[in-house]
Amino acid sequence: MNSPRAPRRAARLILALSVGLGLGLGAGALAQSTGAVAPRTYAVKDKDGTSLPAYTIPDDTAIFRHPDAEAILYGQRLLNETRRLLPDHVGAAMNCSSCHVMQGKKPLGAPFINTYNSFPQVNPRAGREMTLEERINGCMIRSMNGKKLPADSREMQAMVAYMKWLAQDVPHGARVQIKNGSPIDMDLVPDPARGRAIYGRQCASCHGADGEGRKDARGHIVFPPLWGGESFNIGAGLARTYKAAAFIYDNMPMGVHTDGAWGEGRTLSQQDAVDVAEFFTHMPRPDFPLKDKDWPSGKKPKDARY
Ligand code: HEC
Ligand code: HEC
Incomplete structure (x- = not known):
């Protein structure tokens, strides 16, 4: 019921399974320790x-x-x-x-x-x-x-x-004095084909081969979807490549370390994060009907979806 627990337990389980079955979540990144304890x-x-x-x-x-x-x-x-x-x-x-x-x-x-x-x-x-x-x-x-x-x-x-x-x-x-997310270099040019390969290797084990996520037997969300009809719509901040890249760079994949809030961490470079973000954000997802009202005074960011 309390969020950090359930996903964390699930992450540990996946981690254990991956180690056990030799599937491997990330390229040699399993169960490393970053040695860093986040300050409170x-x-x-x-x-x-x-x-x-x-x-x-x-x-x-x-x-x-x-x-x-x-x-x-x-x-x-x-x-x-x-x-x-x-x-x-x-x-x-x-x-x-x-x-x-x-x-x-x-x-x-x-x-x-x-x-x-x-x-x-x-x-x-x-x-x-x-x-x-x-x-x-x-x-x-x-x-x-x-x-x-x-x-x-x-x-x-x-x-x-x-x-x-x-x-x-x-x-x-x-x-x-905290940061909400890491600044991502917006000059990095996304390569969605490379992003698709990273997705298959490092994300699909939890978020599903078709980005559909995973629910438990009662239908409650364990791993949220990344695209498709049940994901966020094109009006969301995360539908934008560089915003999604920042989230992924700092927080995904989880379950690859033995420390941190949920064993997440810096196993992706900024280029990896931009590539995988470009790939999944541009997969089919719901429209945002009020999109014409956004950025009425111009200054639309370059990764805006409309
Ligand atoms: C070990 C399982 C696991 C792996 C591997 C993983 N994620 Fe996640 N991801 C989660 C969970 C769990 C959440 C939601 C966190 C919560 O509910 O507390 C999440 C949330 C997200 C979100 C925000 C919510 C959403 O559905 O849009 C994005 C984006 C995301 N992950 C992208 C990725 C990407 C990209 C990768 C691969 C580089 C990845 N994740 C790898 C478990 C995982
Ligand atoms: C798919 C991912 C996602 C989900 C789900 C989501 N948000 Fe957000 N939310 C974001 C992102 C990304 C930002 C930051 C946008 C930015 O940087 O401009 C944000 C910003 C916010 C802010 C502004 C925070 C600030 O300090 O400026 C609030 C408040 C907020 N969200 C509340 C919520 C609430 C409440 C829910 C659930 C009803 C929710 N969000 C669900 C991604 C999400």
């Missing part, structure tokens, strides 16, 4: 650059002591089990935590650590200022290929409560 405490800087007290990624057990515990826990559950709990609003076989690693607690894994404190925010894709609720709905209609939640609904407010809790005491406008 990070510096915080205010808007004007002054240092503020450090931030520590909070432990889930701290939620129970919080006066708003019920909403925070429900919000966290919604991130982990979005499809199961919101079947009328989610079109993809995807949960928020499929991309926002460990419910947004992992730097470089599309974290929510700075999210609550950085909204409202001007969104270039929309060409206007957005509230946090509107931004969440952006992922609902694109990444989840679903429908918006009312801003004042219990579900929306629970997710906001969770993000607020995750920000801890960091004041509005200040930033915890």
Whole structure:
């Protein structure tokens, strides 16, 4: 039920199976240790650059002591089990935590650590200022290929409560000094044929030969799909080659090390990540009906899909 566990257990299982059967997930990358333990405490800087007290990624057990515990826990559950709990609003076989690693607690894994404190925010894709609720709905209609939640609904407010809790005491406008993803060199030219081969070797064991992902016996998502009718639509950030490459470079494949949040890690070069991203993002996936409204003031990024 708690996201890091299930996929991690699954990853370990796949790892064990791969070793046992001699299949091998990555070229000689199995069960290496990177030797690095990710820090939990990070510096915080205010808007004007002054240092503020450090931030520590909070432990889930701290939620129970919080006066708003019920909403925070429900919000966290919604991130982990979005499809199961919101079947009328989610079109993809995807949960928020499929991309926002460990419910947004992992730097470089599309974290929510700075999210609550950085909204409202001007969104270039929309060409206007957005509230946090509107931004969440952006992922609902694109990444989840679903429908918006009312801003004042219990579900929306629970997710906001969770993000607020995750920000801890960091004041509005200040930033915890983490990166949401690695910068990827946008001059790298993608080679989708090479990407297809990498996919077969390093990704298909979990995400399926046809990118369809994998569900458990009850139909719950174990490995999310990478393309096809149950994946994110072309309006999603991850449908863009270089955004997908950043996610993959930092977080995939998982289960290739014995440490890290889920044994993930730097076994792909940036070129590998760009190639495999170009390959899978351009496989068939749902359309985004509101695409004509995006980037109303121009400045479309070069990897935009429309
Ligand atoms: C297919 C992957 C994917 C899924 C699933 C997904 N997101 Fe996102 N989300 C992203 C990416 C990628 C970004 C960052 C986009 C960017 O860099 O512009 C993002 C950005 C966000 C942001 C803005 C964060 C910030 O600090 O600026 C919020 C809030 C958010 N997502 C919430 C959600 C919620 C809630 C769900 C589930 C209902 C969800 N997302 C599902 C990929 C996803
Ligand atoms: C050992 C299993 C495993 C391997 C190998 C693996 N992944 Fe994943 N991947 C996962 C899991 C599990 C998640 C969702 C994480 C969660 O739910 O907490 C995920 C999420 C993703 C996502 C975001 C969600 C989505 O469906 O779009 C992308 C993109 C992705 N993986 C790409 C790749 C690529 C590319 C490779 C190969 C280079 C790869 N993965 C290898 C298990 C794996």
